[in-house]
Amino acid sequence: MSKVGVMVMGPAGVGKSTFCNSMMAYMESQGRSANLVNLDPAATAHEYEFTIDIRDLISLDDVEDELKLGPNGGLIYCFEFLLKNLDWLDDQIGDYPDDYLIFDCPGQIELYSHIPAMPIVVKHIQQQLNFNLCCTYLIEAPFMVDRAKFFSGALEAMSTMIFMELPHLNILSKMDLVKGKMSKREVRKFLCPDPMLMNDDEVQDDQKDLILTNPKYRRLNKAIAQLVDDFGMVQFLPLDCSDRDKSESLRTIVTCIDNMTQWDENQEPKDPAEDMEEPEDPEDQ
Ligand SMILES: Nc1nc2c(ncn2[C@@H]2O[C@H](COP(=O)(O)OP(=O)(O)OP(=O)(O)O)[C@@H](O)[C@H]2O)c(=O)[nH]1
Numbered sequence: 001m002s003k004v005g006v007m008v009m010g011p012a013g014v015g016k017s018t019f020c021n022s023m024m025a026y027m028e029s030q031g032r033s034a035n036l037v038n039l040d041p042a043a044t045a046h047e048y049e050f051t052i053d054i055r056d057l058i059s060l061d062d063v064e065d066e067l068k069l070g071p072n073g074g075l076i077y078c079f080e081f082l083l084k085n086l087d088w089l090d091d092q093i094g095d096y097p098d099d100y101l102i103f104d105c106p107g108q109i110e111l112y113s114h115i116p117a118m119p120i121v122v123k124h125i126q127q128q129l130n131f132n133l134c135c136t137y138l139i140e141a142p143f144m145v146d147r148a149k150f151f152s153g154a155l156e157a158m159s160t161m162i163f164m165e166l167p168h169l170n171i172l173s174k175m176d177l178v179k180g181k182m183s184k185r186e187v188r189k190f191l192c193p194d195p196m197l198m199n200d201d202e203v204q205d206d207q208k209d210l211i212l213t214n215p216k217y218r219r220l221n222k223a224i225a226q227l228v229d230d231f232g233m234v235q236f237l238p239l240d241c242s243d244r245d246k247s248e249s250l251r252t253i254v255t256c257i258d259n260m261t262q263w264d265e266n267q268e269p270k271d272p273a274e275d276m277e278e279p280e281d282p283e284d285q
Pocket residue numbers: 011012013014015016017018019040105106107108173174175176177239240241242
């Protein structure tokens with residue numbers, strides 16, 4: 001018996017919902033069951049239906065209309081409302097013996113860095129509902145073009161890891177967008193971030209205008225990159241959701257999640273007799 005939950009977190013537009021849907025499709029292809037839980041009060045329709053949807057409790061549209069709040073204040077209100085109604089979540093999640101829940105979370109990173117709502121929800125699902133949870137945190141592969149931006153994303157990922165206190169997996173999403181632009185060797189330096197990257201100022205000509213790093217901050221950037229490396233805390237797995245037939249990256253990520261959540265260990269041993277055909281009853285012949 002296992003109750004496993006994967007929290008899918010990361011900044012806005014990084015590909016969280018696409019990853020959730022791709023995971024659902026992958027699970028389906030493997031004959032495994034999984035359910036999608038929407039924790040984003042501003043979500044739009046998904047390819048896979050939500051089993052549990054926070055919008056049945058409260059939606060950002062309603063909060064914006066009725067309380068005249070903006071999108072960020074409205075989202076915080078929605079999470080404060082969820083905290084006051086955690087019994088709603090208990091009722092929805094119920095007491096199923098064999099659940100694999102994929103939680104699609106909102107893209108406001110304040111939820112992962114300083115507002116305590118998300119850690120409280122996470123602790124509740126872990127401790128009251130007995131789920132083995134892990135966190136996946138996505139940043140976009142095109143960040144690799146601007147190294148300061150990449151390390152800033154890596155720090156956000158590290159902050160989420162510390163804030164959530166969950167087994168944590170970082171993912172570089174949208175890898176298809178850098179295919180052909182970076183060699184595999186170059187990409188490997190980002191998967192286990194190498195502080196020497198900050199010494200290397202090679203920037204493609206068409207990107208030069210976009211790089212805003214003031215030279216006076218370079219030493220600081222290098223020191224931060226060195227810190228990330230010294231603690232060896234931030235590593236990434238690549239993800240490409242553009243072509244589901246090539247689901248190699250998804251397979252690796254799901255295997256990693258299975259290890260972090262001990263999904264395999266908690267599976268009931270299958271009775272070999274279940275797979276065997278029933279012997280024919282001699283009296284029927
Ligand atoms: N090329 C490419 N585009 C992707 C990939 N994953 C997601 N996208 C696109 O990125 C955009 C945002 O994707 P979403 O999955 O909605 O991102 P999100 O993180 O859920 O966004 P919010 O919920 O608004 O924070 C969409 O246009 C997706 O089609 C990918 O692997 N490759």
